[in-house]
Amino acid sequence: MASSILSDCSSARLLPLSRTLLPPLPHRLRPSPALAFPRRLFVASPAQLLSRPRRMDSVLAAGSSADSATVSADTSSKVIDGKLVAKQIREEIAVEIARMKDAIGVVPGLAVILVGSRKDSQTYVRNKKKACEAVGIKSYEVNLPEDSSEEEVIKHIASFNSDPSVHGILVQLPLPRHMNDENILNAVSIEKDVDGFHPLNIGRLAMQGRDPFFVPCTPKGCMELLRRYGVEVKGKRAVVIGRSNIVGMPAALLLQKANATVSIVHSQTKNPEEITRQADIVIAAVGVANLVRGNWIKPGAAIIDVGINPVDDPESPRGYRLVGDVCYEEASKVAGAITPVPGGVGPMTIAMLLSNTLESAKRIHKFK
Numbered sequence: 001m002a003s004s005i006l007s008d009c010s011s012a013r014l015l016p017l018s019r020t021l022l023p024p025l026p027h028r029l030r031p032s033p034a035l036a037f038p039r040r041l042f043v044a045s046p047a048q049l050l051s052r053p054r055r056m057d058s059v060l061a062a063g064s065s066a067d068s069a070t071v072s073a074d075t076s077s078k079v080i081d082g083k084l085v086a087k088q089i090r091e092e093i094a095v096e097i098a099r100m101k102d103a104i105g106v107v108p109g110l111a112v113i114l115v116g117s118r119k120d121s122q123t124y125v126r127n128k129k130k131a132c133e134a135v136g137i138k139s140y141e142v143n144l145p146e147d148s149s150e151e152e153v154i155k156h157i158a159s160f161n162s163d164p165s166v167h168g169i170l171v172q173l174p175l176p177r178h179m180n181d182e183n184i185l186n187a188v189s190i191e192k193d194v195d196g197f198h199p200l201n202i203g204r205l206a207m208q209g210r211d212p213f214f215v216p217c218t219p220k221g222c223m224e225l226l227r228r229y230g231v232e233v234k235g236k237r238a239v240v241i242g243r244s245n246i247v248g249m250p251a252a253l254l255l256q257k258a259n260a261t262v263s264i265v266h267s268q269t270k271n272p273e274e275i276t277r278q279a280d281i282v283i284a285a286v287g288v289a290n291l292v293r294g295n296w297i298k299p300g301a302a303i304i305d306v307g308i309n310p311v312d313d314p315e316s317p318r319g320y321r322l323v324g325d326v327c328y329e330e331a332s333k334v335a336g337a338i339t340p341v342p343g344g345v346g347p348m349t350i351a352m353l354l355s356n357t358l359e360s361a362k363r364i365h366k367f368k
């Protein structure tokens, strides 16, 4: 079916990411309760979800307004709206922070260390700072010059490790070439490692019967989208495309922890489309525009597209647009539910960073 679908996915020309150091474009897709969930995959029908407690209600209710239900008529998938869910989560976090402040006088603190002057990193750090302020998290920032030594960075990490007003520490990646990421990330206290990249946190994530202090933000966001959209994971077949330390690998571990049967597809995998076609749930984190075509997808599957790839678009004022690793146009005609790019996983990553920082402050101060 999908192979006959015409799309421009094969002709998209990839641009270097450095040309696109801009916040995500506003997306126009919202979840519409009128679109049917395939019953075998989703725990609840839209009607059941609407009768659920507040959190899901508000996500779906927001999507039911006339101006937001703009999913085109030929699209059979449910749109998993990360922008809307992330907004909901930020509101929940703000309420929790106010409650903690009233009860014990503590405000969560997040420290960000930025080395060098990469424009994209500066933009990410600025966005994180703005997001912190909006929910009531106090942010601390250290900007170091490109030619700083590893020792200098580690000295700042050590100072934040012992600062009781800081509950989360984040070292913005990538670091300059002369630095060893491993030495630097290992210096962050695992109890304040809100990015979840410390090997001990990843190790705990991988081990049965152990829990990490923190789960890396992007894969945590993927799982949260599945949870809030009622996608059943237990007993399902999941395929993760990509095996990076920050997305693919932890996403596979999380799916396995949630009792899915997981396969990992990477650059050396033979017949990736055949393997992907068996999946009820696909998480794509590759960095190759439109790699996953409609005919890779099992009808009714849930698709989480992590990829953010700039492609040439002469019609856009910026000369480019962002697309995912999944050909949305084709996949949305086959899948049961799918995240758009932009407006899917992207907004969830910062929301999960805020969530990890709040979780850390609560744990350190034993606040329930």
Ligand code: NAP
Residues within 6 Å of the ligand: 218, 241, 242, 243, 244, 245, 246, 247, 248, 265, 266, 267, 268, 269, 272, 285, 286, 287, 288, 291, 306, 307, 308, 309, 345, 346, 347, 349
């Ligand atoms: P990465 O470190 O470059 O890893 C890419 C992974 O994809 C690798 O495991 C690689 O396999 C695999 N791969 C490459 N080409 C492939 C192919 N043709 N078929 C199958 N697998 C292939 O990238 P990343 O940091 O995980 O990021 C992936 C994408 O997610 C990027 O577009 C990035 O911008 C985006 N991203 C988005 C967010 C967000 O918040 N939405 C956060 C992080 C990343 P090998 O291991 O064999 O090389």
